[in-house]
Amino acid sequence: MKKVEILSVGTELLMGQIANTNAQYISRRFPEIGLGVFYHSVVGDNPKRLADSLFIALKRSDVVVTTGGLGPTQDDLTKETVAAALGIPMVLNENCKEMIEAYFKNIGRDMPKNNYRQAFFPSGSTLMENGMGTAPGCIIETEYEGKEKVVILLPGPPKELVPMFDNCVLPYFKEKAEHRIYSMFLKVIGVGESKVEELLIETIDGQTNPTVATYAKDGIVTIRVTANDENGESPEALVECTVEKICAILGENVYARVDEDPEFTVFRMLKEKSMTMAAAESCTGGLISQKMTAFPGSSAVFKCSTVVYTAESKCKLLGVSADTIEKYGVVSGETALEMVQGICKLSGADCGISVTGYAGPTSDPGMPVGLVFIGIKCFDCEKVHKFIFNGNRERVRTLCAVNAYDLLRRAIKASDNKG
């Protein structure tokens, strides 16, 4: 397997101003095409330290991907430093010069002189267009200590890096690959990672093509199925055959066959069915609403929500009966049910979520932190689910939101089967 190293350049990373989400993104995507990331490194905007780090990377890795330092300012020195270290001259790219000039014309500003630097590239490198900014990336095929190496320079801002990686870097490696590789993701809620592995052991044990990898985060298990065509078989067919087997075993617990979050699956379903939703949140405090409204176009499916943190507001805004709260408590299945009934009535939405629970660190006497009731209503069907989640406040809130969307997905699906 080819070894990849990600070499990130930027003082803002070393000052802790931002987390290295670029390295995370790239690391997550490379295995899909059969490449493995073996090292990350981060260095500041300093030519000597950058060159030294590049040599370390070239010594131990086959592919070095740099991120950052392609901008127009004095600090941005990745291209020049890498070219000098590799002994490659910089040359002006006329197309690129025109593109940058056009960019500034388009936004109605004069082009600063510094931006001309962005049109110079290591001789013989392949440019990658930047749809989101003025700094193109490039791919350099070179030799180091007698071995073939690929050095890829990407811009630092994630909104520029992500499309360039998807549209240029992945296709480059797919084309170069000895074997065609295909990956699919399955997303699972309702079965833990070790249980998933146990259930799948007969299907995947000893299997090398496709390979199946699992990982778990925030109550979601992600399964990646990757195949190549080294036996002359179609990798798509190999992957799909294994995916069908896995889906047959895990059933309804598979919420998506693409790498997406459960709220996005619900968003897609609601849009397809022209349905609307609403939410009544207590311990999640707005998290459920925030996740759905993060999607452009969510106003078509999301009507409204209330964050009812006090017993009084549960009664006043949602019409929960004071008797119910008195008799069963604010954290109870009965209250959750009246909350979801209330928000659906108030909003006129087709379906709704309610959550009431103890996110911690404290709870009422005799009640465990993490005790949560989730109410789900989809047309006439109403149901309350009880959970006891482990973890701190942040984790309990996250698990509430993840499971609430998963339960709503199942309810929408069930209403479909009935209709």
Place this chain on the structure above:
Amino acid sequence: MKKVEILSVGTELLMGQIANTNAQYISRRFPEIGLGVFYHSVVGDNPKRLADSLFIALKRSDVVVTTGGLGPTQDDLTKETVAAALGIPMVLNENCKEMIEAYFKNIGRDMPKNNYRQAFFPSGSTLMENGMGTAPGCIIETEYEGKEKVVILLPGPPKELVPMFDNCVLPYFKEKAEHRIYSMFLKVIGVGESKVEELLIETIDGQTNPTVATYAKDGIVTIRVTANDENGESPEALVECTVEKICAILGENVYARVDEDPEFTVFRMLKEKSMTMAAAESCTGGLISQKMTAFPGSSAVFKCSTVVYTAESKCKLLGVSADTIEKYGVVSGETALEMVQGICKLSGADCGISVTGYAGPTSDPGMPVGLVFIGIKCFDCEKVHKFIFNGNRERVRTLCAVNAYDLLRRAIKASDNKG
């Protein structure tokens, strides 16, 4: 300046399952005590590659902080690998053995045999207690190529790493430091970073003790003032003198003198004054509520909120008049005002926030994406603020929330001055 390198160990980082937030946290804190982070590196759970990376780090840095690989499983090999690389034998720490045994007794489980490995440490190292788990950290003072080096081993889970870093690592370096160092943070909203630098230039130009560093993120400018006692002066007095000068220049725009987010400042103010708040959110979609309710104890200050994504729900839940929406539009100062009036009336809260705007990517004809009206009510004082924010949907929403809390802070402060 001593050079620090952070060497993170963990396949989950190289698979992109998590971002390296440990490296970010450590990098952010070291400059407070006069240490600079020059390199991050990440390597998988592989002894050979870990040892090689350690040698690279020891060659170029004075302090190496490893994160991860201290757990009880076979994969966890940081301690053993580092000790072997440095030629230091592993010895059993009896205290630690008892502590781990006590931990398991306390949670009512039998201690797995593997956990005994966690009681072995490099001979001569100083242990750091882990209040949040079973893996203690340690500090190793050693030599490499004739130079003094410090190697610090920290656990991977952030909830274990952060307190260990704060309670053990920072005090260790403070005590060892040739000079006593003191830092303070000022947090600023309402003035951009370049304007802050321009305003402060006369105060900070050419000054080396204290030093003043600024950085900007999500509409917030953070200013760090750091001084040492090399001239025999008190670093606290030096810092405070500069802080006073900066506060005199930036005035009300300084929202805190500690490194906290604006919603936490508001949370503290509300608690101190026994006041309550509520929110009516449109384009922020629950973000404002979610930020406040993330704090344990927020139920004492946060009454409720509504996320009113449709015009209909604005009228129905908050009593916004249909005439107002018809005449001025859902995104208008008039609607924002009625929204904040409505939520305060409905909830009985002392103060409130409302937000209505275009988060993008689309807006109504003739209206710019990023146009936002924020309504603030604090007792009898009501005001609406208009913004046009730049950026994508996520950024516009974040800037809305940051500015809404800052405006509420100013309103609470103003009500104070009147009272």
